Amino acid sequence: GGHQPAAAPGTDFDPVTPNTRDSVVIPEGYEQQVVIRWGDPVLPGAPEFDFDNQSARAQQLQFGYNNDFAGLVPLDGAGIHNLLVVNHEYTTESHMFRDYDPDNPTAEQVRTAWAAHGQSILLVRRDPARGRLDVLPSHYSRRITLDTEFAVQGPAAGSELLRTSADPRGRSVRGTLNNCAGGVTPWGTILSGEENFHQYFAHADRVEDPTTRRRMERYGINTGASTRKWERFDDRWDASREPNETNRFGWVVEIDPNDPHSTPVKHTALGRFKHEGATVRTTEDGRVAVYMGDDERFEYIYKFVSSGRMKPGRSAHARRHNKALLDEGTLYVARFTGDSPASEIDGSGRLPSDGEFDGSGQWLPLATGDTSHVPGFTAEEVYVFTRLAADRAGATKMDRPEDVEPNPVNGRVYCALTNNSNRGAAEHAPVDEANPRVGNRHGHVLEITERDGDPTSTEMSWGLLLVCGDPQRADTYFGGFDKDRVSPISCPDNVAFDRHGNLWIATDGNELGSNDGLFAVPVEGPERGHVKQFLTVPKGAETCGPVVTDELVTVCVQHPGENGSGPENPGSHWPDGGDSQPRPALVAVWRDLGHRVGEIGRR
Ligand code: FEO
Ligand code: CA
Ligand code: CA
Ligand code: CA
Numbered sequence: 001g002g003h004q005p006a007a008a009p010g011t012d013f014d015p016v017t018p019n020t021r022d023s024v025v026i027p028e029g030y031e032q033q034v035v036i037r038w039g040d041p042v043l044p045g046a047p048e049f050d051f052d053n054q055s056a057r058a059q060q061l062q063f064g065y066n067n068d069f070a071g072l073v074p075l076d077g078a079g080i081h082n083l084l085v086v087n088h089e090y091t092t093e094s095h096m097f098r099d100y101d102p103d104n105p106t107a108e109q110v111r112t113a114w115a116a117h118g119q120s121i122l123l124v125r126r127d128p129a130r131g132r133l134d135v136l137p138s139h140y141s142r143r144i145t146l147d148t149e150f151a152v153q154g155p156a157a158g159s160e161l162l163r164t165s166a167d168p169r170g171r172s173v174r175g176t177l178n179n180c181a182g183g184v185t186p187w188g189t190i191l192s193g194e195e196n197f198h199q200y201f202a203h204a205d206r207v208e209d210p211t212t213r214r215r216m217e218r219y220g221i222n223t224g225a226s227t228r229k230w231e232r233f234d235d236r237w238d239a240s241r242e243p244n245e246t247n248r249f250g251w252v253v254e255i256d257p258n259d260p261h262s263t264p265v266k267h268t269a270l271g272r273f274k275h276e277g278a279t280v281r282t283t284e285d286g287r288v289a290v291y292m293g294d295d296e297r298f299e300y301i302y303k304f305v306s307s308g309r310m311k312p313g314r315s316a317h318a319r320r321h322n323k324a325l326l327d328e329g330t331l332y333v334a335r336f337t338g339d340s341p342a343s344e345i346d347g348s349g350r351l352p353s354d355g356e357f358d359g360s361g362q363w364l365p366l367a368t369g370d371t372s373h374v375p376g377f378t379a380e381e382v383y384v385f386t387r388l389a390a391d392r393a394g395a396t397k398m399d400r401p402e403d404v405e406p407n408p409v410n411g412r413v414y415c416a417l418t419n420n421s422n423r424g425a426a427e428h429a430p431v432d433e434a435n436p437r438v439g440n441r442h443g444h445v446l447e448i449t450e451r452d453g454d455p456t457s458t459e460m461s462w463g464l465l466l467v468c469g470d471p472q473r474a475d476t477y478f479g480g481f482d483k484d485r486v487s488p489i490s491c492p493d494n495v496a497f498d499r500h501g502n503l504w505i506a507t508d509g510n511e512l513g514s515n516d517g518l519f520a521v522p523v524e525g526p527e528r529g530h531v532k533q534f535l536t537v538p539k540g541a542e543t544c545g546p547v548v549t550d551e552l553v554t555v556c557v558q559h560p561g562e563n564g565s566g567p568e569n570p571g572s573h574w575p576d577g578g579d580s581q582p583r584p585a586l587v588a589v590w591r592d593l594g595h596r597v598g599e600i601g602r603r
Contacts, residue, residue: 008522010500010598015532018514025536034575037585056111064088065116067556069182070545071190083257084124085190087179094566110233114146117177121257131590142260146175154327156268156383173248181277187322188314189256193275197249202231206240252278267326271386281406281455289455293401297420300395301334305456332363333395338433347431347438349475358463364393397429402493409501413448416492441511442469442490479529487533498548508542516543538574552590
């Protein structure tokens, strides 16, 4: 008999108690710092942030709004110097401007919002003596906005479906938007998902062609005016004037932070939907699999497998070769089949008699290169109207797939299904074993095991690792772990893994009444399912883009103060305090005295 460890390696910290404080709350013995916040300088010449004098010109040079994903690309073996890439998912105009009239935005406000979208790229240095992560001025610094040129690549590049008056060749798009989650590739670039692009377009109801209108409807393009009214300032946001512009968003984009002059890419082979993110796993034979979620109620989980093989390393040559890998391969969508009798999946969330929500599954091929596998769809139509092709293929409608990410230690794939209040309602899809709760308010986490651990397999098994919510309730499940010892968790969104293979989960929209946060949970051994809360974020904020290394944890604090209504009622004063306006920001957390994250007393 051995000695029982106090916690699984990497999760040895005192959990944070649920709270509603207007600060980032971290475990005893840890330190924290705001690394960069909305309006801080990114490029030379950027003015200091001034809430009352914000301009498009300033915003183009400053850190954008509503940071979601953050990726660190280490430039040395010790992780001292890193490239930092941050997504700026969307703008909240009522919190960004003191005098914002939603019915009559000004041209300057609209242009400022265009510049507040996209990405920030920076060089950061981790101070090994003090733990801090500091932004350094460097030639890597870059802002990508709605005015940055993107190259369209892959099998739908040049398609008639992508041609507009501004780009009659269908190969070059101005900008990226609603970039939610993402992933760092093995070759040191960033994949980023264009998520809720539909909300930026207007007047789908004025489109005359019924096929075009039906396709726009499947993607939720606005009928009538858009919330932000951008269509008044540029015709491309008016779906009736430039219908194909809507088809040029909703992609996975790839950004190379190593080369500040590189043209970022939209990868059409990865399909078009409301991409949460995209994460890569390499196969034994050197091919790559990319896992992706479509974040909307009753949407699907996807996988892409490349035809070509990866060149190792991060040289310019390897990066150029590997970027093209994502342009040729097979796009799949997932179907999940439960192994318990349907009568035992009654919508209550209680476990079926075999003790698990689990079963088998298939990856259904949609298209390979220029070949469609879906009857009635050309390959181009599969890539551009992927949701419609997946409907036809018979994929499983999920409870809002957010991050879908392979665990580099055990090879299994973890999917955050954030919630779905409509599950099981009369006019919607009924419960199934992979989505077993009626009106799923708290979400769940699905674990996929590819057959033989092979990411190119079309067969898999799956089970629910977590069914989230109040652990005292019977409709929750924590991997079989003692529910009296876990932290409550609700609305899982982004996931990450530490060196030990523990799953880290960031939440968005906690339905249990306290602030969102970051949680660690072992997925192997006796501690499997032992969810522990590592931090909470300020009022109204969501926790995004976690990165967990031995030395530090970073999280993006997105939309602090979204519980408030704007400058007169800001909802939060984080991070600047006093009576300041809230500012989305990236936060770093580390153990004092040079100890490792999650390892008490160990150097
Ligand atoms: Fe932008 Fe799916 O969260
Ligand atoms: Ca079962
Ligand atoms: Ca998300
Ligand atoms: Ca979310």
